Amino acid sequence: MTERLVVEPDLDFIREVGILGGEDLKKCYQCATCSVVCPISPQNKPFPRKEMIAASWGLKERLVQSADPWLCHNCGDCNTRCPRQAKPGDVLAAIRARAVEEYAAPRALARAMNTPAMLPVLLLVPAVYLVVMGFLMEKIFGARFLNFSPEGAIVHAKMVSTWLVDVVMLSAAAFAVAVFARGVSRFLGDIHRNALAEGKTAKEAIDSAGFLQALLRTIPVILRHAKFNECTENRARAVSHMLVLLSFIGLFIVTSIFFVAIYVFQQHGPYSQLNPVKWLANVSGVALIVGSILLIRQRLAKPDQKSVYKDWLLLGLVLGLGVTGMGAQLTRLAGWAGVSYAVYFIHLMLVWFTFAYLPFSKLAHLVYRTVAMAYAEYAERR
Amino acid sequence: MSEEKAAPASGTILVVGGGISGLTTALEAAEVGYEVFLVEKNPYLGGRVAQLNQYFPKLCPPTCGLEINFRRIKDNPKIQVLTMAEVERVEGKPGDYTVAVKVHPRYVNENCTCCGACAEACRTEIPSEFDFGMKTVKAAYLPFAMAFPARYVIDPRILGTEDAARVKEACRYDAVDLEMQPKSLRLNVGAVVWATGWVPYDAKKIDNLGFGRHKNILTNMMMERLAALNGPTAGAIVRPSDGKPPASVAFVQCAGSRDENHLAYCSYICCMASLKQATYVREKCPEAEIYIFYIDLRAPGYRYERFYDRIKQDPRVHFIKGKVAKVSEDPKTGDLTVVAENAVTGEKIEQTVGLVVLATGMQPTASVHKPPAAVRTTPEGFILNAPEAGLFAAGCAAKPADVVSSNQNATGMALKAIQTVVRR
Numbered sequence: 001m002t003e004r005l006v007v008e009p010d011l012d013f014i015r016e017v018g019i020l021g022g023e024d025l026k027k028c029y030q031c032a033t034c035s036v037v038c039p040i041s042p043q044n045k046p047f048p049r050k051e052m053i054a055a056s057w058g059l060k061e062r063l064v065q066s067a068d069p070w071l072c073h074n075c076g077d078c079n080t081r082c083p084r085q086a087k088p089g090d091v092l093a094a095i096r097a098r099a100v101e102e103y104a105a106p107r108a109l110a111r112a113m114n115t116p117a118m119l120p121v122l123l124l125v126p127a128v129y130l131v132v133m134g135f136l137m138e139k140i141f142g143a144r145f146l147n148f149s150p151e152g153a154i155v156h157a158k159m160v161s162t163w164l165v166d167v168v169m170l171s172a173a174a175f176a177v178a179v180f181a182r183g184v185s186r187f188l189g190d191i192h193r194n195a196l197a198e199g200k201t202a203k204e205a206i207d208s209a210g211f212l213q214a215l216l217r218t219i220p221v222i223l224r225h226a227k228f229n230e231c232t233e234n235r236a237r238a239v240s241h242m243l244v245l246l247s248f249i250g251l252f253i254v255t256s257i258f259f260v261a262i263y264v265f266q267q268h269g270p271y272s273q274l275n276p277v278k279w280l281a282n283v284s285g286v287a288l289i290v291g292s293i294l295l296i297r298q299r300l301a302k303p304d305q306k307s308v309y310k311d312w313l314l315l316g317l318v319l320g321l322g323v324t325g326m327g328a329q330l331t332r333l334a335g336w337a338g339v340s341y342a343v344y345f346i347h348l349m350l351v352w353f354t355f356a357y358l359p360f361s362k363l364a365h366l367v368y369r370t371v372a373m374a375y376a377e378y379a380e381r382r
Numbered sequence: 383m384s385e386e387k388a389a390p391a392s393g394t395i396l397v398v399g400g401g402i403s404g405l406t407t408a409l410e411a412a413e414v415g416y417e418v419f420l421v422e423k424n425p426y427l428g429g430r431v432a433q434l435n436q437y438f439p440k441l442c443p444p445t446c447g448l449e450i451n452f453r454r455i456k457d458n459p460k461i462q463v464l465t466m467a468e469v470e471r472v473e474g475k476p477g478d479y480t481v482a483v484k485v486h487p488r489y490v491n492e493n494c495t496c497c498g499a500c501a502e503a504c505r506t507e508i509p510s511e512f513d514f515g516m517k518t519v520k521a522a523y524l525p526f527a528m529a530f531p532a533r534y535v536i537d538p539r540i541l542g543t544e545d546a547a548r549v550k551e552a553c554r555y556d557a558v559d560l561e562m563q564p565k566s567l568r569l570n571v572g573a574v575v576w577a578t579g580w581v582p583y584d585a586k587k588i589d590n591l592g593f594g595r596h597k598n599i600l601t602n603m604m605m606e607r608l609a610a611l612n613g614p615t616a617g618a619i620v621r622p623s624d625g626k627p628p629a630s631v632a633f634v635q636c637a638g639s640r641d642e643n644h645l646a647y648c649s650y651i652c653c654m655a656s657l658k659q660a661t662y663v664r665e666k667c668p669e670a671e672i673y674i675f676y677i678d679l680r681a682p683g684y685r686y687e688r689f690y691d692r693i694k695q696d697p698r699v700h701f702i703k704g705k706v707a708k709v710s711e712d713p714k715t716g717d718l719t720v721v722a723e724n725a726v727t728g729e730k731i732e733q734t735v736g737l738v739v740l741a742t743g744m745q746p747t748a749s750v751h752k753p754p755a756a757v758r759t760t761p762e763g764f765i766l767n768a769p770e771a772g773l774f775a776a777g778c779a780a781k782p783a784d785v786v787s788s789n790q791n792a793t794g795m796a797l798k799a800i801q802t803v804v805r806r
Contacts, residue, residue: 031636031677032723035730036707037590045728081590081707083641198728 401429
């Protein structure tokens with residue numbers, strides 16, 4: 001208790017946490033009910049009580065550079081039991097959103113993702129990019145990659161060639177991977193330093209082999225939603241979330257298989273509905289739609305949970321991906337050429353949006369939470 | 383000024399509630415010469431204070447002070463006490479209220495000498511409300527040894543049974559009157575002081591703290607009865623599960639208070655009550671370790687602060703800054719594990735203890751039984767003074783308070799009531 005702490009509050013940070021959904025933060029009176037009722041909070045330095053005081057003191061580094069906010073699955077048990085309705089779960093969600101911004105480069109893009117007014121611009125970028133790339137490739141290779149008046153049987157590749165789709169999507173994915181690589185390496189270093197400083201781990205340094213093993217042990221935990229399922233208040237959400245995650249994985253597998261089919265075996269789509277890969281695609285597509293609708297309904301049904309722009313943007317995007325994906329296929333089968341091409345085009349835009357902006361959006365939790373959970377496993381934080 | 387100052391139709395004051403605040407208002411008004419009706423719904427006066435083992439910070443028995451007040455009432459012809467009575471309606475205006483009061487039958491008249499023969503003869507036992515159900519009493523009973531009026535009560539549940547006949551038979555003073563009927567009275571009064579007090583917050587509603595599910599969890603008011611010599615264990619602090627003295631006791635502060643899911647406000651007395659009860663445990667179970675889990679300890683004023691400082695010196699009393707949010711029971715031993723985060727060290731604490739006392743707060747009685755009059759209350763149910771009407775609130779009917787402040791406030795309300803009836 002002789003340790004002296006000079007608090008240098010980052011007032012902007014406090015304000016940002018408020019905007020990102022943590023506006024009731026200052027109601028907290030530090031009773032620590034939240035840390036006790038949280039089913040997944042560790043024994044040593046549990047969250048979110050300490051995050052609540054650090055946030056109201058504006059101690060940004062202690063929060064955005066900590067793994068703890070990412071260990072929270074926002075199940076809401078703390079919100080329900082909080083005697084002051086300070087909504088610790090929502091404060092942690094806001095801190096996570098702020099941390100995504102912190103580790104993203106360029107930062108301006110991350111801020112734009114949290115600014116509703118920027119949405120039209122962000123949506124327009126993939127359309128412009130696709131058209132410009134189509135134009136450039138036509139100039140370079142002398143072939144047509146874009147045709148806005150395709151004729152005959154509906155084949156989406158007639159409008160946007162598979163080559164062009166892959167160039168546009170892979171470049172977006174490569175960008176996301178690069179941003180994540182930089183972000184995660186900084187993040188991992190920061191959360192380890194934070195854990196050492198706060199006495200949350202006995203491990204002096206991160207050894208790569210040990211960390212990788214911890215990561216491998218963590219992945220089944222994530223796939224089973226084992227932590228998510230420990231929540232009581234919001235357990236129903238774990239099922240919907242699992243549907244969405246598994247459908248994304250399913251669609252990733254489908255895309256990879258078709259990628260190989262095209263470039264290795266020269267088999268172009270559309271593929272037969274009897275193809276088992278197609279079954280996986282359709283099951284995943286339906287699961288994506290159902291899961292995201294359930295998540296939206298669950299959020300609407302919980303007025304004690306703060307839902308802000310970042311939350312609706314992600315849910316809207318996921319639903320949009322599912323609806324346009326299935327929609328493009330169904331309208332193709334129905335023979336509605338104009339509609340089908342238009343819906344397909346929107347679908348492409350949303351896919352690009354998802355890929356390119358992944359490290360800047362709430363969806364970045366896919367990476368940061370995985371890393372934080374793997375680190376907690378490595379650091380033996382229980 | 384030509385404002386008319388007509389003489390009030392009635393110079394009488396009605397005090398609703400015969401706890402410490404109501405007694406004080408009634409006595410202060412009566413002792414300066416005003417007629418007072420004191421209406422109490424229980425068969426005895428003294429209210430919550432009668433249930434306490436000791437006052438803080440002096441640790442003296444409340445019966446001492448109550449006895450003095452009862453003496454003052456007995457000697458004062460200006461106070462008319464109505465027990466087992468409820469106000470049903472208050473109508474009119476300041477200086478001229480008509481009050482409907484219903485008096486429930488006691489089935490025992492003023493011939494009673496408290497000989498106890500009726501209780502001996504009675505075979506039916508009922509849970510003692512006075513002792514929060516921790517023991518049973520005969521259906522013909524004296525509410526507690528010091529009860530005023532000193533007169534037995536017969537529980538209506540035995541009417542028409544053989545027990546009723548036995549009880550009547552046993553009385554040698556012709557004091558048992560099983561034909562007694564409820565009475566409706568109409569009182570004309572000039573002002574009303576509500577001293578309806580408080581009820582302990584229902585600890586079952588705080589479902590994460592396990593009260594009602596686990597035997598060895600008490601409320602602070604139950605602890606008062608347990609420690610009281612006239613209580614269910616004759617003053618022994620023992621665990622309900624096995625009747626043994628606990629090896630350790632945890633006090634859970636703010637159990638339902640300062641909590642928007644329960645009582646949003648601070649109940650004011652619970653910190654001091656737990657500090658006081660720590661001294662009960664130290665005295666009666668000297669080997670027991672005591673853990674007090676709190677958000678912040680509130681010991682207002684230098685007397686209370688000094689009391690707190692004294693308890694802090696005790697090496698067996700441990701203070702942990704962190705609210706208990708989870709309690710679990712070992713079904714074999716009946717021991718309980720309370721979980722909190724020590725907000726100073728940032729460690730989760732799982733403390734296993736033999737007995738848990740929930741420092742439950744005060745819920746205004748008016749939030750449960752709305753006063754049948756044109757009074758305004760806060761959203762929590764505390765009664766607001768309406769000086770423009772002749773309606774006032776004293777003690778814990780107005781705000782959570784200790785006995786000292788209740789009495790000061792009750793004295794002030796006697797003056798307010800007097801001002802109303804004399805129209806000044």
